[in-house]
Amino acid sequence: MGNFLAGKVVAVTGAGRGIGRAVALAAAAEGARVVVNDYGVSIEGAEPTSEIAEAVVKEIEAAGGDAIAVADDISTMAGGQRVVDTALETYGRIDGVVCVAGILRERMLFNMSEEEWDPVLATHLKGTFTVFRAASAIMRRQGSGTLIGFTSGNHQGSVSQANYSAAKGGIISLVRSAALGLHKYGVTANAVAPVARTRMSANVPMELKEIGEPEDVAALVVYLLSERAREERITGQVYTIAGPKIAVWAQPRELRSGYAEGAWTPERIADFLPGTVGVDPMPLLAQVEEMARAARSAKKAP
Ligand SMILES: NC(=O)c1ccc[n+]([C@@H]2O[C@H](COP(=O)([O-])OP(=O)(O)OC[C@H]3O[C@@H](n4cnc5c(N)ncnc54)[C@H](O)[C@@H]3O)[C@@H](O)[C@H]2O)c1
DSSP, rough: OOOTTTOOOOEEETTHHHHHHHHHHHHTTOOOOEEEOOOOOOOTSSSSOOOHHHHHHHHHHHTOOOEEEEEOOOOOOHHHHHHHHHHHHHHHHOEEEEEEOOOOOBBOOGGGGGHHHHHHIIIIIIIIHHHHHHHHHHHHHHOEEEEOOOOOOOGGGGGHHHHHHHHHHHHHHHHHHHHHHHHTEEEEEEEEEOOOSSSSSSSSOOSSSSSOOHHHHHHHHHHHHSSHHHTTOOOOOOEEEETTEEEEEEOOOOOOOOOOOOOOOOHHHHHSTTTTTTOOOOOOHHHHHEEEEEHHHHHHOO
């Protein structure tokens, strides 16, 4: 057992499997008391069971740690509140929340139904809001705390998961808003874009070149929850961890600008924009074009 998180109380959503489970186990092993939340659903978000969260609590207890299960759905306000209330009622405080829970409903945009869009946004984006909302009210009063959201490299865009990509982009903006809004109360907020072997990554359509284990991601999360990260004033950041690789994502900013003499008209813009302000090419679009080229030449080959 380490003491990186000694004395802290941490709540982890989606902690029954995959990355969330590894985060809960690692936080407990570093001395945190842990609220293990998991609705216990299939990858699409169906057939809930409380056994998944309870099993992780048993694992933590067997290793000498302290944890409590909450099997609620964090896409509801009541579920998010229950996660935080359980920490307060059981352990008397909340120092960190880690929102890992997620589901997938893959479909091309032109075929996507409301039933494929809404639950994905509700689980990822609203499910981060419900827990951040409940926790930040307490953290504001205590003058300290750490909020961690889970995003994905897919926030850059996705061929067949527009719902997931939109939710993950939203989580980054939510995290940055939390970092700005809670800065004066001593509360930090960061996002993690992991790449790790789980049932979810096994469902990713593209082959992942750089991938690691859930335990690699857990090490980063434990660091972000610790006083060591708080002393460095780390907030408003997005980190990727993929096996041995760790990376920070750029802050969005204007790349190039230009000014009109007088008002812009469509014609002035058409004359001015190309070659000056221009475009910032999408790296993923180049990848999609390359894949289409490879598929065409494979078809032509005898
Ligand atoms: N695995 C990767 O490589 C990868 C890549 C990018 C992003 N992510 C993100 O990391 C997070 C964890 O992914 P994972 O690969 O461990 O997935 P996973 O499917 O193994 O685990 C997700 C857990 O969330 C739980 N969950 C789903 N809906 C819930 C709800 N409404 N309330 C509470 N719990 C709920 C599920 O029961 C499950 O145990 C997700 O947010 C995912 O989008 C993962």
